[in-house]
Amino acid sequence: MIFAKNSVNNFMTTSGASVNNAYILGISFISALGGYLFGFDFAVISGALPFLRVEFSLNAWWEGFLTGSLALGCIVGCLVAGRLSDRYGRRPGLLLAALLFALSSLGMALAGSLTSFVTMRFGAGIGVGMASMLSPMYIAEVSPAAIRGRNVAINQLTIVIGVLVTNVVNYYLSDDGPEAWRWMFGLGVLPAVLFFVGVLWLPESPRWLVKAGRLALAQAVLGKLGNPVFVQETLHNIQRSLPKTTPPSFAAVFERGVRPAVFVGIGLAVFQQFCGINVVFNYTSTIFESVGASLDRQLFETVSIGVVNLLFTLLAMRLVDRLGRRPLMLIGAVGLGVSYIVLALLLQTHAATGWVSATVLVAIAVYATSLAPVTWVLIAEIFPTAIRSTAISVATISLWGAYFVLVFTFPILAQYLGTYGPFWLYAGICLIGFLFVRRNVRETKGKTLEELETIFTGH
Template sequence: MKIITMQRPNSYSNAYIIGISFVSALGGYLFGFDFSVIAGALPFLKVQFQLNAWWEGFLTGSLALGCIIGCLVAGNLADRYGRRPGLMTAALIFTVSSLGMALAPSLTSFVIARFAAGIGVGMASMLSPMYIAEVSPAAVRGRNVAINQLTIVLGILITNLVNYTLADNGQEAWRWMFGLGAVPSLLFFIGVLWLPESPRWLIKAGRQQKAEAILQKIGGHSFAANSYNEIKASLSGSTKQSYKAVFAKGVRPAVFIGIALAVFQQFCGINVVFNYTSKIFESVGANLDLQLFETISIGIVNLLFTLLAMWQVDKLGRRPLMLMGSLSLSILYVVLALLLRNQASTGVVSVFVLLAIASYATSLAPVTWVLIAEIFPNKVRGLATSIAVVSLWAAYFILAFTFPILAEKLGTYGPFWLYAGICLLGFFFIRSKVKETKGKTLEELESFIAH
């Protein structure tokens, strides 16, 4: 019988692990920037390009169409050349697309640039959490992958603060909102130059000595030896994988759960609050200044409760947080729909919007990414992750595209009845299908998830 020696979490090189996790997670910051900058810029873009409900939804959702392409490219790139080259490519795309949106002379050129930005977001949204999961010991993996969500919400908050500051600079303020994204993009690229390659990818590529050196730097000789043997065993008999292998019998349960969780994270509806804050609060009489101020409140609450999730994800576990989040969102959406329908005061609506953000930030937002990064086998992790994240972005496009149209036909409150029902269904799915993964190595999870 094989005995695996477990090290105490404090025997790891925590400073090194957190350092490389934060650098990788800067991709999450840029994800947060491109995701949230539209909320502050949309009132200006509606005037600049004379947007109707259809174009408002398409312009917002065009980011997701690029994300789908980015995920497909990143999955193949990550498995063929490594995680690090993919992160570098994403950083360069972020830089070019930020400048492209800022300088766009027409609606068509703006949508093309936002689509390109989506390619970078899609690559980073897949590669950053996957990379962090692969370099993190099991005892701290949930916390470290949640760092990616922390940088996403920091990106959202800082972008909202910048948008609010720039809003008084005239009708061209939106150009500065987008153009400033080039600065963190370049910082991300410089940081990635310092990152080591994922030891799991190096072993898969036959570069054992380099992998062992990185594993020793992460956790010492004992950790490196144990990790190397487990990874090597999990890759035994692996060959170049195709999408057909991702849907093989032994992998299919994990892929199904990953896709379902990814789609649910979007169809739960919270991202309409992030993207259409101005539209929601305009419906209850808020002026532009108050609309933009609400984006800051949302960003602050999102940050605080993401920190709470990072503290609890390796203590309470993934499953309890997901169950709590889905059920509480369902209840809060019912209340929010009633408040919007009855034209409640801005302050009351704000309270329940912020409660919904808090619930999401402690559950579906970070934990979905943690689970997607954990549950797929080493042999097909890159391709399987890309499929799950493609599904997530396809769902986001549908959500972002349809909200303005549904709000125009049903009233701003109408879509929230639908989101409440979806969250209730998500609660029952998680309760019946999702297993707890905290504390297990990625290799141990392969057989655990399959059964």
């Protein structure tokens, strides 16, 4: 299905179907506010760790576990979201994610012990895990093929905006004394409430409505997305792709026919984490402390990272539907590997903070342009409609499991190998990731979700 832009707000196919680009963009941004929650909880720990180490007398093991407890909650969130979204729809899952996030943010801010704090961070992870799965899936299901990559990348944009805003707030709160960390976490209530209110306005995914047998409502939603020709084309494609079966089990995701797509999805999810960049995001203070930076400089570096992350995510949104998914993933793997080698050498020789900062920012720029948004785009695209929610759940669980292993092990590895040591390991993983993408990932830009079923499943 080829689209040509014929006005500011519409795209038209060669068959005469046109879509309301402004409306689709608007609901994509609202859904992507779930990414902001992800970005908030992802970044807040970096600014809060210097205070939490003192507040809870953290050793290397507990520092890693406290940081990674978010990921354990995310795994539970993905499991809940998959079943919930298949049974009740994408929208109720997004509402529940916002509610859980608001409550857990308050819980972390008021925590009086390490146990209660970790429990609340685990709860926040459930909300983040649900949103990290449902937001890109919802966007992919309401977006036409020609702009789907850009729209799903909006989720990554809101993640990095969440990271940047949180880092800036943390930087200014850091002078408010030893209790500043409570404000850092408590402010998460504000974006959670905004997300909840926004989701109330969203229509349900038309693909889920068709799968649930609610054809009239699906037609009504599609009528908001495009003209009658678009409605009929999309309905035909969705119905053709849906086998008459019961909702898929996790076992169905690993059946022979869909196994290649699931293998690629899990591989990409694990690589996005094991590539190591989230160590830079979560342990910025540890990295710069190792070269003698003051606390103020450590927190300032988190702001610099957020700015670069945002700028290059905007660049990625322009490239993902132009250059394509596969080239960006290959460039990212090579670029990160080289950056880590340089960073390891600089940290090992205790180089000037400026050189370390420049190298870190290059790594962030490479990641933000490639692995960060493109992994989520591919995971939202490559699975057949009949198993999409369950398969995305499996891939996202794999991603969060890998994230937990990464952030849990870094303080321990750094204690025994030095702060520079783990980056040699991450460079090697980037080489393996490059080979994986080159061999297994097929280009998906410009193709409908139904066309991609043939590419990744062979039927």
